[in-house]
Amino acid sequence: MGLKGRDLTSIRDFSRDEIDEVLTAARRLIPYAEGKKSSDLLEGKVLVLAFFEPSTRTRLSFETAMQRLGGRCVTIADASATSMRKGETLSDTIRMLSHYGEAIVLRHSNEGAARLAAMVSDRPVINAGDGAGQHPTQTLLDLATIQEAFGTLRGIHVTLLGDLRYGRTVHSLARALAMYGTELTLMSPPGLGLPAEVREGIEETGARLKEEDQIHRAVRDADVLYVTRIQKERFADETEYQQVAGSYRIDASSLVGAKPKMIVMHPLPRTGEIAPEVDATPHAAYFRQAFLAVPVRMALLSLILAGRLP
Numbered sequence: 001m002g003l004k005g006r007d008l009t010s011i012r013d014f015s016r017d018e019i020d021e022v023l024t025a026a027r028r029l030i031p032y033a034e035g036k037k038s039s040d041l042l043e044g045k046v047l048v049l050a051f052f053e054p055s056t057r058t059r060l061s062f063e064t065a066m067q068r069l070g071g072r073c074v075t076i077a078d079a080s081a082t083s084m085r086k087g088e089t090l091s092d093t094i095r096m097l098s099h100y101g102e103a104i105v106l107r108h109s110n111e112g113a114a115r116l117a118a119m120v121s122d123r124p125v126i127n128a129g130d131g132a133g134q135h136p137t138q139t140l141l142d143l144a145t146i147q148e149a150f151g152t153l154r155g156i157h158v159t160l161l162g163d164l165r166y167g168r169t170v171h172s173l174a175r176a177l178a179m180y181g182t183e184l185t186l187m188s189p190p191g192l193g194l195p196a197e198v199r200e201g202i203e204e205t206g207a208r209l210k211e212e213d214q215i216h217r218a219v220r221d222a223d224v225l226y227v228t229r230i231q232k233e234r235f236a237d238e239t240e241y242q243q244v245a246g247s248y249r250i251d252a253s254s255l256v257g258a259k260p261k262m263i264v265m266h267p268l269p270r271t272g273e274i275a276p277e278v279d280a281t282p283h284a285a286y287f288r289q290a291f292l293a294v295p296v297r298m299a300l301l302s303l304i305l306a307g308r309l310p
């Protein structure tokens with residue numbers, strides 16, 4: 001049915017073919033994302049960026065993507081400056097915003113916020129992170145990074161290391177990788193394992209899933225080591241956070257024994273999980289990953305708003 005006019009609230013809203021379509025498009029759009037080619041495909045269109053939680057990369061890469069396609073953005077970057085402070089509901093806010101532009105990109109602290117927004121919005125809603133729920137557009141750029149490094153998503157062994165309980169990027173990514181039959185290894189501090197429903201969803205696909213507790217084994221076996229930050233803001237209690245804070249850190253010595261082509265990814269921001277010395281190793285892929293946000297989001301916006309590419 002094509003991606004034009006579609007919502008993206010969960011990575012499961014897209015089939016594998018549709019994900020492939022976005023990834024193929026993103027590869028073609030790299031020269032546009034680099035400013036070497038230009039397009040006015042989305043001229044006259046407005047994208048509403050409704051960010052009720054902090055963001056650097058996600059918001060600015062959506063904004064860059066839209067502008068490089070000739071479109072414009074209106075932005076809520078500071079939720080405390082909106083009428084939600086006066087008690088306006090999310091559904092009223094969204095209903096109104098859906099008349100201010102051609103699509104809404106929403107980041108909100110409540111899990112399920114994007115799905116609710118999609119129900120009340122007349123325009124497509126793109127989930128840019130809903131609490132500890134999902135972050136499907138991050139997943140698309142994560143997949144693009146893996147595909148660029150290995151030429152494929154099939155037969156890759158991905159190890160997810162970090163806060164798998166509250167980390168929304170891994171919830172979406174694990175589901176997507178399962179669609180590609182990727183081998184998945186999970187490693188997390190005590191109490192921060194993958195939620196049961198995410199796990200069950202992966203197991204249903206027949207994907208291989210195992211747990212690891214030794215960093216050197218996790219590094220040795222992985223093609224991709226996907227590291228995440230402990231999501232401090234999601235903990236109900238500070239002492240619970242203190243028990244796990246700083247419990248894992250990848251530095252140059254952790255990478256001894258890694259496959260030569262192994263890549264280290266991170267959705268960023270990092271808060272100590274990856275030592276800066278890793279940046280200079282050939283394994284570091286997280287800044288490339290952050291750049292690929294632009295062509296991937298350009299691809300997504302082109303397909304959702306125009307139904308075609310530049």
Ligand code: NCD
Pocket residue numbers: 057058129135138168169228229267268269
């Ligand atoms: C992530 C997020 O917001 O979920 N950041 C991002 O979008 N790149 C990861 C995080 O905050 O840890």
